[in-house]
Amino acid sequence: MLKGNSVVSISDIGKDEMFELFKLADSYSRSVEQGQKIDSLHGSIMATFFYEPSTRTRLSFESAMHRLGGSVISVSEAKSSSVAKGETLADTVRMAASYSDIIVIRHPMDGAAKLARKFSSKPIINAGDGSGQHPTQTLLDLYTIRKELSGIDGKEITMLGDLRYGRTVHSLLLALSEFDVRINLVSPPLLRVPQHILDQVSSRIRIRVTENLNDVISESDVLYVTRIQKERFTDETEYNSVIGSYIVNSEIASTMKKNSIIMHPLPRVNEISPEVDADPRAAYFRQAANGIPVRMALLSMILGGK
Template identity: 45%
Template sequence: MHSLVTIADLGKEKILSLLASAARFEAMPNRKTLDGRVVATLFFEPSTRTRLSFETAANRLGARVIGFSDAATSSSSKGESLKDTIMMVSNYADIIVMRHHLEGAARYASEVSPVPIINAGDGANQHPSQTMLDLYSIMKTQGTLDGLDICLVGDLKYGRTVHSLIMAMRHFHPRFHFVAPTELAMPNEYKLYCREHGIDFTEHTEFDETLINAADIIYMTRVQRERFTDLMEYERVKNVYVLRADMLRHTRPNLRILHPLPRVGEIAYDVDDCPQAYYFQQAKNGLFVRQALICDCLEIEG
């Protein structure tokens, strides 16, 4: 049995075998694979979307679910350490899915816990199940992960999903196009990472149809107001990175639009009815990916 803390720990073969496993769960999501097992979901920081996805994954596999959805209702509000909470819960559960506001919490938990830990997000650090569902969505819509043109749009500075996606795609020869305002441009460490791993990328501040028409995947992220020191600058750029249906007239037929959700305004609602819109199915794919991840960590055939 093993934990899943970061996507960086997964090699190419592992990623492909997890995606194949997720495809088998999609074909038949309701099974009794985990009959009699107990899955704990410990959400020290609330995240309804991720928690429901993991709990549905466990329930559809026949497992029972215990846990809490907010640290206020757990003993950490009484000052209990993370280690003590993990040690207690590992007495009861076969596997622990945890989300925590502190960075590195999942790594630490995986080192003290006798049962596997799945990281469902540790602060601004890692969220590997999100990355796996992004990969699954790309694979499913494009038929391959190899050699794709991927536009990453919006907040590329703080957006951990785009950073993890770059790291996960390093095995598959992508061409990335980074589209962001100067304040939220891709940090140097990730550009350096791309160069070290031979990943092609271009950088843009304008989000226009030339880019859109040459893309296989457009990955939109939220431009958050609180990231700006200059609110005038926010007002100026917030509408520059909005995708509207009229921008999708001449795209590649295989283009799909992804977004980790929730969206606030960066994808206009008229895009929802376009065939390129894929963000809701993307969220649904998270269920099958999480079924695959839970079984893999427990080393149960999925």
């Protein structure tokens, strides 16, 4: 039940409710395209706390709330907030709950959103906590797959790149384990999905782990690309040895199915060549745009707007 509740993990949203949310997002998407005014959250206030850099997530949350007729109050970065004076997150959240109706938080530490939920009398939405979860990104990822490929069940999904630290990968993997899908995990050994995440999903879905994209690319319906985080490598030679093998260019795209899609949570650095952008299968900008209707639907279902 989403109404009045927090979303700190993708498991906070049941499958039925997720599809209800997607239908509402479809409807908001049409309304926005047609320029219809929606005022269902008029009078509601959303507080945003982004203690880590964010462009898309923050803008799309704020845009979503404005499009629903609500208002937004925000703290842009930790150094301009009372955290810089030594205030705990628990105290910050307790205070924010009395100033707003819903709190969106991004924090560098794992589990921060769960802690925030503990101390808040208002719903918390996790906009990314450390290398933990990023459930609203997962919602828009699933929404994109459903919209682009007319469904999620039966699909083969390949995740590529930094699968160790990428929180979007962890959330998406947990969510996909509720569907009838095949998963390929392609990464250098150093950047494999952590065992504790695999333990939670491996009994429910078929997973293939490989270092070689060519093993799986031609069978994939979705190629989900992530940025390889150079800063995590201690040895630059090692980084250079893997980076080249994971650049998606036109040549790689040409080996993909005709009806497949390429996704990326963005920002990208060089893992997808710009030449791929014009390919109709390049869905990453459409994916980013889906953030608005999906977050509108989520805010609306939590706050009970129509």
